[in-house]
Amino acid sequence: MKTNIYKTYYNAYQPYMLLDFNLSFDSDISHDDICRTVLEVTERINLCKYVDFSNRNSHGYDAFMMFNLVILAKALFGYASTRDLEKLCRTDIRFMFIAKNQKPSHQSFHRFIHDDLTMNIEDIFYDINKYLESNMDIDTDVLCIDGTKYEANANKNTFIWRANTVRNRTKRWKRTLNCIHKINNYFSSVNISTRYSLLKEPSIDYLLTISERLEKYMLDQNIQMVHGKGCRKPAIQKLYEELKENALKMWEYAIHMDMLQNRNSCSKTDPDATFMHMKYDYYNHTNVFKPGYNIQFGVSDGIIRNIYVSSDGNDLKAYIPFMEKYKQTYGELPHKTPADTGYGSYDNYSYCKENGIELYMKYSGYYKEREKATQKNQFKLIHFKRDEKNQFVCPAGHTFELDKETIDTRGIYPKKNRMLVNHHCQDCPMRSQCTKSKTGRTISYCEELDKFHEEVKRNVQSEEGIQLMYQRSNETEGTFGDLKANQKYDRIRRRGESGVRLEIYLVCIGHNLRKYHRLKMKSEKQVKGMLNIIN
16 A cells, blocks of 8 residues: 655644643552551651661752662562662652652662661661551560571582581692792702791791792892793792792682681682572572571561571571570560471570470471381380380380480580490390490480470470461461562572671561551451441
8 A cells, every 4th residue: 555645844743631640649549558558667666766877968868768668669579679679769659759759779779778777777677566566466475486598699609618628728738848848958959058847737927938038039049930831940930839829729728717617618709608408409400509598587476576697507506596686676585486396406495494485396306206116117216115214125125224424515505414325235136226336225315305305295286286386387487488489589689697687677577567568458447347337
């Protein structure tokens, strides 16, 4: 089809209508939108004592406005990057109202979060929790505890292992001593009485001192350092370069040991992260080691009330500092802390007894004890029977006798262990199945820990215990499921323990505000329903 334009001169006009595009927060934002709840909560807490105004310029954006924008994004999406915040201020009407049509850049949000909120985010989190507690019916006597492992923002192949570092450092030091021995032989061959000692312990300063003296010697003797293909290096230059290489490697190993501290592994790109087993690996779908953090949550009625970020590979050592942080914040400890088998230890049970906390933490082997004894597992300690004197009896019917008592002081609380020995193993027909020891089967037994286990079994198997364990599974696992599956927050974006703590607290503030908003809307709906029935 051919179109012909017959007029040579023409103008194209864009028609428009005079419409009123003025927006109002009261009329254009729904009354049940979470934006109103976020503003309600942030107005009730005193942000002046938390926001650092010393880093802010006179021409910068309002700090309270920036805080409201950040918290609203966390409440809506769980996690929102600074780029997402910049985009929301240009496209989302709720953010445009709060920002008063200003358009902060992602760098503005980064400076605000990094410079003004890093040191005070924990106080803001607990202040918001206290406000929610005053407006919600939260049972603070029960604190459901669980931990999860979040993958750090570090590459998988940047690992540092303590065992490898110690082994390589030892080998390198032996090579270094051999190099020093060659240097001594060289000076002896040129009739110079200089001789360097062979130290047993690695010393980088000592190696640097030798290198400086070798440089001075070559300078005094006019020995030119040669480089390049086809150039024959002097013997002293070869020894100098070998020593320098060894010194650099020893310096690298020293840095690695300083990064490891008391851990067995860490990452080069994020030294605070520890390599842990994860449940899912997106590289090859196996549970290989990946750098991560152990995040502990304490949840009461769906509200995250306490957070603890650590680099421990398990949950045993995290319980006591987690509870101490809770006590420091709220002034008192909960009476019941239901948790899974990852928290059951002598130190944790002793801490609970010392602070009046009922034992609802299962221990390792709790489910194994409930299994039926068979021909294969009857020789395990958990299936041994007891006589009328509460002494262990082996499957062959022989009683164990006390050999010695020791006190284990490696933990926080000293533990009294009893070593029991069976002296009837010599002619026992079941010995090959029971033990390989020449002296007989031995048992390390703590009577006080056994009493703790009995109390845990009574509490957990009671009606209240069953309900509490069901509540723990719903609240803690539900919280992690909401963050990881619904909000897509399954990996940490920031690096360093301080940055990870800041990110986790912001995400948890958003989770608590979503929970508070749902309960608030539910109660308002119930009130309206009652009024409609009355009318």
